[in-house]
Each structure stands twice: as structure tokens, then as C-alpha cells.
Amino acid sequence: MTHHDPPATVAYEEEPAPTPSPLPVMGYWGVVIAWMAVISLLSTEPFSAANTNHYIDPVLRFFFPHLRQADFVLAHAIIRKTAHVTEFFILGSLLYWAFRRGRWPRWRAAWMLQALAAAVLYSLLDEFHQAFVPNRTPSLLDSGIDSLGAALSQAFVYLRHVTLARFGLLR
Secondary structure (H helix, E strand, O other): OOOOOOOOOOOOOOOOOHHHHHHHHHHHHHHHHHHHHHHHHHHOOOHHHHHOOOOOHHHHHHOOOOOHHHHHHHHHHHHHHHHHHHHHHHHHHHHHHHOOOOOOOOOHHHHHHHHHHOOOOOOOHHHHHHHHOOOOOOOHHHHHHHHHHHHHHHHHHHHHHHHHHOOOOOO
8 A cells, every 4th residue: 555645735825805996885975976966956046936936837837727826836835845855855865875885784774864864964054055045045944844855765765675574575
């Protein structure tokens, strides 16, 4: 019988773990910043209540020709406040998406609270900005309406997560 030495093991140097690229993070936050820029644009003078009636009222007159003047004022206010809710619903959703950045699990209370806090702070900043814009006035009521939109987005994100989990659809 011959004696065989075990084969020599080859020592491999471990490759260093790749450093995370800032590009994906910038992509998430770039979308958030772009949407914040849209909100800021919508907070300028051309989108003041005095100016939006020039394009909202003709649409209302087309669809509702028998509307009284008082009803136009009410409809105009409802459309404008709904726009506030919608803008910040989108912002809240994008903020959650950016805080999560594709990480597991799909929902965490911390990400929800961060998104909500950031949206509320931005709504206050947006109203502060309006103090310096002609034909615009800052309003804590509008900031509250904006914050409602952000809170609704977080409720939607949570309910979506719970529903997907209940049916085993989380990946």
C-alpha cells in the first residue's frame, strides 16, 4: 500500500464585500425630491385660488352648466383641497418607498413614521414658502389637509401589506 498525502488545499483570498453603491439610494430619493419640486411648483402664484378658477371653472361649467355661483365656489374649494390630499398622498407613498429602499420586510412601523414625519415637515415648509409668494397665503389648515393625505398614504401602505400577508402574497 502506498501512502497518499491529501491534496494540498488552495488558499483563496476572500473578496471584500462590495460597498453599496449610492446610485440606488439616489434613485429612490431623486424621485422624492422631484415630487417635492412639483409640489413647490404647485405652490406658486399661477396655482393660487385666484388663478385656478380660470381653468377649473370652465371645466365645471362644461360638465355642470346649471351650477349656481355659490356651488362653483364650493366645488372649486373641494377640488383644491382634494389636490392637497392627493399631492401629499403621493409624497407619503414615495417617502415610504424611499425609506424602505427595497429592503425586507416590506413594512416597518419605523419607515411609516419616518415617511409621515417627513411629509408633515414638508407640508409646513411648503406653507412657509407660500408666505413669500404673491397671491398665496400660508395656512395651517392646508398643512393639516396635506398631513391627512400623507397619513392616508401610510394607512394604505399598511393595509396593502396586511392584505398581501393574509393571502401569502408577500415576496
